Every structure is written in C-alpha cells, then in structure tokens.
Amino acid sequence: MRPLKKLISLDEAFKILGENTSVINQLEEITLFKLANRVAAEDVLADKNVPPFRRAAMDGYAVIASSTFGASDRKPIYLTCIEKVHAGEIPTKTIKRNECIEIATGAMCPDSADAVVPVEFTNKVDSKIEILKGFTPGDNISPEGVDIRKGETVIRKGDVFTPARIGVLAALNKTSAKVFRRPKVAIIPTGREIAPLGTELNEGQVYDINSYTLRTLIAQNGAIPILFDIVPDEFAALENAILQALSTDLIVIVGGSSVGERDINIDVLSKHGTILFHGIQVKPGKPTLCGKIKDKLIINLPGYPTSCLTNAYLLLLPFIKKMASLPRERQKTVNAKLSRKFVGQLGRHQILTVTVKNGIATPAFKESGAITSIAWADGYIIIPYNVDLIEKGEEIEVFLF
Amino acid sequence: MRPLKKLISLDEAFKILGENTSVINQLEEITLFKLANRVAAEDVLADKNVPPFRRAAMDGYAVIASSTFGASDRKPIYLTCIEKVHAGEIPTKTIKRNECIEIATGAMCPDSADAVVPVEFTNKVDSKIEILKGFTPGDNISPEGVDIRKGETVIRKGDVFTPARIGVLAALNKTSAKVFRRPKVAIIPTGREIAPLGTELNEGQVYDINSYTLRTLIAQNGAIPILFDIVPDEFAALENAILQALSTDLIVIVGGSSVGERDINIDVLSKHGTILFHGIQVKPGKPTLCGKIKDKLIINLPGYPTSCLTNAYLLLLPFIKKMASLPRERQKTVNAKLSRKFVGQLGRHQILTVTVKNGIATPAFKESGAITSIAWADGYIIIPYNVDLIEKGEEIEVFLF
Numbered sequence: 001m002r003p004l005k006k007l008i009s010l011d012e013a014f015k016i017l018g019e020n021t022s023v024i025n026q027l028e029e030i031t032l033f034k035l036a037n038r039v040a041a042e043d044v045l046a047d048k049n050v051p052p053f054r055r056a057a058m059d060g061y062a063v064i065a066s067s068t069f070g071a072s073d074r075k076p077i078y079l080t081c082i083e084k085v086h087a088g089e090i091p092t093k094t095i096k097r098n099e100c101i102e103i104a105t106g107a108m109c110p111d112s113a114d115a116v117v118p119v120e121f122t123n124k125v126d127s128k129i130e131i132l133k134g135f136t137p138g139d140n141i142s143p144e145g146v147d148i149r150k151g152e153t154v155i156r157k158g159d160v161f162t163p164a165r166i167g168v169l170a171a172l173n174k175t176s177a178k179v180f181r182r183p184k185v186a187i188i189p190t191g192r193e194i195a196p197l198g199t200e201l202n203e204g205q206v207y208d209i210n211s212y213t214l215r216t217l218i219a220q221n222g223a224i225p226i227l228f229d230i231v232p233d234e235f236a237a238l239e240n241a242i243l244q245a246l247s248t249d250l251i252v253i254v255g256g257s258s259v260g261e262r263d264i265n266i267d268v269l270s271k272h273g274t275i276l277f278h279g280i281q282v283k284p285g286k287p288t289l290c291g292k293i294k295d296k297l298i299i300n301l302p303g304y305p306t307s308c309l310t311n312a313y314l315l316l317l318p319f320i321k322k323m324a325s326l327p328r329e330r331q332k333t334v335n336a337k338l339s340r341k342f343v344g345q346l347g348r349h350q351i352l353t354v355t356v357k358n359g360i361a362t363p364a365f366k367e368s369g370a371i372t373s374i375a376w377a378d379g380y381i382i383i384p385y386n387v388d389l390i391e392k393g394e395e396i397e398v399f400l401f
Numbered sequence: 402m403r404p405l406k407k408l409i410s411l412d413e414a415f416k417i418l419g420e421n422t423s424v425i426n427q428l429e430e431i432t433l434f435k436l437a438n439r440v441a442a443e444d445v446l447a448d449k450n451v452p453p454f455r456r457a458a459m460d461g462y463a464v465i466a467s468s469t470f471g472a473s474d475r476k477p478i479y480l481t482c483i484e485k486v487h488a489g490e491i492p493t494k495t496i497k498r499n500e501c502i503e504i505a506t507g508a509m510c511p512d513s514a515d516a517v518v519p520v521e522f523t524n525k526v527d528s529k530i531e532i533l534k535g536f537t538p539g540d541n542i543s544p545e546g547v548d549i550r551k552g553e554t555v556i557r558k559g560d561v562f563t564p565a566r567i568g569v570l571a572a573l574n575k576t577s578a579k580v581f582r583r584p585k586v587a588i589i590p591t592g593r594e595i596a597p598l599g600t601e602l603n604e605g606q607v608y609d610i611n612s613y614t615l616r617t618l619i620a621q622n623g624a625i626p627i628l629f630d631i632v633p634d635e636f637a638a639l640e641n642a643i644l645q646a647l648s649t650d651l652i653v654i655v656g657g658s659s660v661g662e663r664d665i666n667i668d669v670l671s672k673h674g675t676i677l678f679h680g681i682q683v684k685p686g687k688p689t690l691c692g693k694i695k696d697k698l699i700i701n702l703p704g705y706p707t708s709c710l711t712n713a714y715l716l717l718l719p720f721i722k723k724m725a726s727l728p729r730e731r732q733k734t735v736n737a738k739l740s741r742k743f744v745g746q747l748g749r750h751q752i753l754t755v756t757v758k759n760g761i762a763t764p765a766f767k768e769s770g771a772i773t774s775i776a777w778a779d780g781y782i783i784i785p786y787n788v789d790l791i792e793k794g795e796e797i798e799v800f801l802f
Contacts, residue, residue: 032598033616036620050608055770086593105705142770142771147767147768147771147773167710171608171610191488191489191507194489201453203509204508207573207574212564213565215434216564220437220564305548369543369548371568371569372548374563
C-alpha cells in the first residue's frame with residue numbers, strides 16, 4: 001500500500017482541472033426540435049425583417065390618428081368603417097379622414113392608417129363606429145422589423161438555446177442551427193468487487209451503482225456518457241480500457257483511486273501520461289486522482305458511491321460544462337439552520353449531505369459507501385477545512401441537488 | 402367583435418386552472434437509463450441488504466480492536482499480518498490477538514476482526530505491521546445493511562428520480578422502475594396569418610414561432626408535446642382539430658383568443674364544452690381563454706409570441722407539472738435594482754422582461770409581438786395590479802428564465 005502523503009487544496013484541484021480542460025469547438029447542425037439547451041457555435045444574423053410588414057398590435061380600427069383627436073366618452077367621434085381586415089389578409093382600401101378599417105391583431109395595417117383604436121374604446125352605433133378616446137400617430141401599430149431587423153445579430157455564439165431563442169430562429173424561417181457538439185465522457189468502472197446489474201453476486205461483491213449515477217448526472221449536464229464494462233483491477237485490462245477511451249473527450253475511472261495494493265490506476269497513468277494530482281483536502285473524496293494522457297484529461301473518482309457522486313458534483317460537473325461551453329451556473333442554494341452541532345475536520349473540507357425541512361438542515365450522511373446518503377438528501381453543506389465546528393442553530397448555505 | 406368585459410384576477414385564474422387539472426395516474430415501466438427526472442409511481446422496497454456483508458470502510462488492516470489499545474506514535478504496537486484481502490475477495494483466516502489482515506476499502510471484513518486501522522496510521526517494519534494509534538470496536542467497518550436494510554422503503558411514490566435515487570435502484574439490482582406516464586400536451590396553432598417553416602410567406606403572413614417555443618418549454622418540463630398543423634380561423638377546422646386533440650391530456654390552442662370577429666375558439670368551446678374564464682388581469686396575456694370539453698382542460702393562449710410564451714411560463718407550466726406529479730419548484734430569482742422608473746398599469750399585473758447585469762435590471766420588452774423581448778432577456782418582473790409605479794433604483798425580484 002502507498003498511503004497518500006501530500007493532499008492538494010480544493011482550490012488547487014479546481015485550478016489544475018480548469019487548466020487542463022479543453023473546450024470542444026467542433027460543430028454540428030441540429031434541427032429546432034432538438035436544440036433546447038444546446039450552445040450556439042456561431043452568431044446568427046437576421047436575413048429578413050420580423051414582422052415583415054407594419055401590423056395592428058390590437059384588435060380594433062385602423063384610423064388616421066387626427067380623426068380621433070378630441071374624442072372622449074362624453075364627446076365621441078363617429079367614423080365610417082370601409083373594410084374589414086382579418087389577420088393574414090391584405091387591406092385593399094385607402095382610409096380618408098373620418099373613415100376607418102376594422103382590423104385584427106397581427107393583421108397588415110393599411111398604409112393610409114397611422115394608428116389603431118382598440119375595440120375597447122369603440123362602439124358600433126348604427127352604421128357608424130363610435131370612438132371614445134383620442135389616439136396619436138403610431139398608437140397600437142407594430143412597425144415592420146420592430147421585433148427583428150434585417151442584418152441584426154439575433155443569436156450570439158455561446159448563447160444557450162432557450163424556448164424563446166428557438167422561437168427567434170423560427171421567426172426567421174430557420175429550421176436548424178449550428179451548435180457545439182457535446183463532450184463524450186467515458187465511464188470506466190473498476191474493481192472485482194463490482195458486479196453488473198442483472199447478474200448474481202459472488203460473495204464479497206456489490207452491484208455497480210456508480211455507472212448509473214454518473215451516467216445520469218453526465219447526461220443531465222450537456223454531455224454524452226459512454227459506459228464501459230466493469231474492468232477488473234489488473235494492469236492490462238485497465239490499460240486496454242483507457243487506451244480505448246482515448247477516443248472520447250474525458251475519461252472518468254471509478255474506483256481503485258485509493259491506496260490498496262491493487263490500485264494500479266496510477267501505474268497505468270504514469271506509463272502512458274502524467275499524474276496531475278492525487279489526493280485532495282476534501283472528505284469524502286480524498287483519494288481522487290487526476291492525470292492526463294495525450295491531452296486527454298482523466299479523472300479517477302473513488303468507488304464508494306457517495307464519495308463518487310459528491311465528487312462528481314463538485315469536481316466533474318463544472319469542467320464538463322466548461323467543455324460543453326455551457327455557462328457555469330451558480331448552484332441553487334438555500335439557507336438553513338443546523339439541527340445539531342457539526343464537527344469539522346481541520347485540514348479537509350467536509351461535504352455533508354443534509355435534508356432541509358422548514359428551514360432546518362438535518363444530516364443525511366451515513367457513510368461514504370452509502371448511496372442513500374445522497375438519495376435521501378436535499379443537498380449538501382461544506383464545512384471548510386479551517387472550521388473546527390459549527391454550532392447547532394447556526395445558519396449555513398445548503399447546495400441543493 | 403366582442404370586447405372582453407370582466408377580467409378575472411390572476412389568483413382566480415390559478416385557482417380555476419388548479420381545480421380543473423387532473424393528475425395523471427397511469428404507470429409505465431422505464432429502464433434506469435431513461436429514468437432521470439421521472440416520477441416514481443409506487444414505493445420501492447428493498448429486497449436485500451446493501452452492502453450484503455460487513456466490509457472495510459478504509460484501506461488498512463483488520464484487527465481485534467483491543468490489540469491496538471494504547472498504541473501511539475511514541476509507543477507503537479506491532480502486529481503480525483496473516484493474510485491480504487482485496488476488494489471482491491473472501492477472507493479465509495481467523496485473526497487472533499496481535500494479528501491483523503491487510504484489507505482494501507470495500508473488501509469483506511473477516512468475522513474475527515472488529516475494527517480496521519487505516520493505512521495512514523501504520524508502517525511496515527520488517528515482517529511486522531506497526532500500529533500508531535488505538536482504535537475502538539466498529540471503527541472503519543461498514544456493517545451489513547448500513548446503506549439499505551432489507552424491507553426498508555427506499556423510494557417513495559412521488560419521488561423524482563435523481564442520479565442518486567437511480568443509484569439506489571442499481572444498488573438493489575433493479576433495472577427498471579414504475580413511473581407516472583408523462584402528460585401529452587396538444588399544441589394547436591391557429592390563424593391564417595401564420596405560415597409553417599420551410600414555406601414561402603404570403604403577404605400579411607409571419608412564420609409560426611409559438612409551436613417551437615411551446616414545444617420546447619413543454620418538453621423541458623416533463624411533458625410530451627404533440628404538434629398539430631396550423632388551423633385556419635374556421636369553425637369546422639378548429640372543431641375538428643380540438644376533437645382530435647381530445648385524445649391527449651391537455652390542449653393548448655394558440656391564437657384567436659382575442660376579440661376579432663374570426664375568433665371562433667369561444668364558439669367551438671361553447672358548443673362542445675364550457676368556458677371557465679376569458680380574460681385575465683395580466684399584461685400581456687389579457688385575452689387568455691380557458692375551457693373544458695369532457696373533463697379535458699383547454700387553454701387558449703394569445704398568438705402574439707411574447708404574450709404566448711410569458712403566459713405559458715406563468716399559467717401553463719405549473720399545471721403541466723401538476724399533471725406530471727412533478728414538484729412545483731419555486732422559480733429561480735435574483736434581486737436587482739431597476740435601471741429606470743417603471744409605470745404600472747392599475748388593474749392588471751404587468752409582466753415585463755428584463756436583462757440583469759451587475760445587479761441592475763434593464764427592460765428588454767419591446768412589444769408583445771416580439772419574440773426577442775424574451776429571447777434577449779434574462780427573466781421577468783411582475784408589477785402588481787395595484788402598483789402605480791416603481792421608482793428607478795428600487796429593488797425588485799426578477800424571475801429568471
């Protein structure tokens with residue numbers, strides 16, 4: 001066994017990971033239906049005006065505004081309606097003073113009109129339209145190009161496609177967009193104690209949890225997980241899997257990062273590449289190992305399910321998002337009061353899962369091998385490496401899952 | 402034209418929508434790979450203990466704890482190592498006092514041991530293992546079932562599947578789970594002024610934006626959008642589309658909710674069902690119409706793209722989530738100071754899209770027809786119906802998209 005000696009700080013780990021993460025800049029073209037949450041790989045320019053014509057912004061009557069000046073409830077003005085224009089129709093007549101054209105929201109406004117009187121301010125009185133309020137030129141008319149002007153940049157490289165941004169492409173009759181391809185992340189589970197689902201356990205074995213938790217987390221965060229078969233703790237088998245995984249963008253090895261004699265991950269990394277760090281001042285997750293083979297980053301997470309998943313949230317996600325050009329959103333947090341005293345561990349950041357109810361954070365952590373430590377938690381707190389203890393009732397920030 | 406007369410309050414609209422929304426309770430069985438964000442339709446009980454055996458929680462040496470009592474840096478105790486157990490292997494020997502077994506994290510602990518001394522507190526000295534600290538019974542050993550105890554409820558009906566909860570199923574060798582099926586939401590775009598993408602615009606037409614924005618929003622929120630072709634404003638065509646859409650769970654008609662003469666949606670709803678409300682004290686979105694045919698809720702959103710999408714965020718999403726049994730999460734918000742004075746509209750809640758930069762909220766709203774009003778915004782603010790104006794510099798809550 002080779003005990004870990006010098007642990008690096010969490011900040012140092014973030015720095016090293018950041019420096020060794022490459023942003024993916026290959027493009028792919030995607031139809032609007034699959035564009036949600038993808039990242040624009042180029043600016044999109046408008047090749048037309050939207051709307052392409054001047055239109056009514058309200059249901060009502062198109063008028064020459066000056067025909068309505070001075071109109072009020074007490075002193076209405078009466079106009080003659082000479083035409084009706086529904087949305088999708090073209091006005092054919094020219095309005096003169098004291099005339100109007102009935103018009104629907106979104107319909108093309110006659111050139112001769114410079115305002116629309118909303119229907120709420122009108123009455124039909126015999127054959128006339130009664131106008132109850134004065135309007136000024138431009139009122140309730142949307143000019144051509146008010147939404148999008150031809151030549152304008154409507155989507156910028158790096159924009160994440162939201163429903164509205166997809167709507168902007170639709171407005172311009174664009175049926176696809178160029179986006180960055182998503183990073184492929186290899187997941188290589190290791191260890192003879194891990195059994196694939198659907199098989200019988202041998203004595204001393206447990207089922208493979210991490211492939212499923214990591215796969216889900218990676219897919220939820222803009223990347224494509226590539227699952228490898230479970231690799232026994234043998235040099236050649238691991239070497240083979242890693243070399244195969246070099247065709248992906250990021251390699252996550254699970255298990256075997258610890259100091260057991262069979263933990264041959266370090267040996268494989270050292271043979272083919274370099275070790276960037278081994279051991280972080282964080283609990284759980286201390287034995288996390290990181291290396292690089294041919295510009296490909298390799299993160300080796302501990303195999304214990306809670307260690308594995310909390311470290312994936314903490315150390316893996318931000319860099320997967322960086323590779324995918326996704327914004328690093330600040331995680332959702334709530335403030336809560338601690339249900340009991342928490343003892344810190346000087347020298348290591350402690351990550352503790354908690355449930356939050358009525359503003360009280362209660363520990364949900366069982367042990368780093370227990371997947372239920374996370375599954376039944378609402379989030380986690382971090383007790384910094386330099387904090388001795390946090391008293392019951394103290395307020396603390398909870399990072400929500 | 403039939404002007405809207407009595408508008409209902411936003412709260413009343415929420416109440417009516419809530420009362421008329423049915424939660425979907427049909428089940429479907431889904432494999433782990435597709436389970437993320439789905440909602441458990443039944444409790445899941447553990448049919449085994451996890452871990453299924455007592456295991457070492459650290460790399461180190463399994464011992465009888467009392468053999469280590471009194472050990473310290475200055476006064477180490479020396480034990481004889483009689484075996485090595487890697488993870489996945491079975492211990493074969495029985496430890497006696499002053500003996501130990503080298504053991505890896507996750508490996509089965511010999512019955513004869515009651516503690517594990519972590520490798521950090523040991524040295525190999527000649528043929529002996531030097532122990533530098535005393536440990537008590539139970540230290541660094543995970544008992545059988547510490548994570549999950551057989552018979553225990555591990556997933557509760559209504560739980561949303563997170564990475565960790567999917568991991569819990571994997572831990573139990575479960576390859577699928579029963580979840581509520583997702584609501585199917587019909588989107589029926591209407592209006593002769595709307596042209597499908599990929600066609601040439603006739604004069605007076607604009608491209609179909611709302612089908613794309615709504616489809617994305619609905620799919621992002623746990624439901625299955627079912628897109629209908631654009632329906633012209635004709636009674637028979639709309640009636641036909643609506644009757645066909647009754648096979649879905651919720652019908653969203655887009656456009657034609659206003660008061661133009663061709664707005665025949667009310668007539669179709671009245672013929673086959675009932676009107677629940679028409680007109681809400683909200684801007685944009687006033688003409689939103691809601692009805693019911695045979696227990697099927699029908700929401701008619703205004704056709705102007707920003708009105709349509711903001712009302713979908715406000716009025717549609719919470720009820721789609723309710724149908725899907727998804728928790729109604731509080732929307733992400735930030736506080737920001739207003740960049741300028743905003744004038745309210747007494748009697749109507751005003752929804753205004755804004756960009757937020759360095760804590761300053763600047764209006765992004767152009768007009769309710771402009772999709773860029775949302776696409777270029779970070780979120781929206783709501784100026785309540787009873788607020789006259791909000792001064793420049795005042796702090797306000799921004800609901801983020």
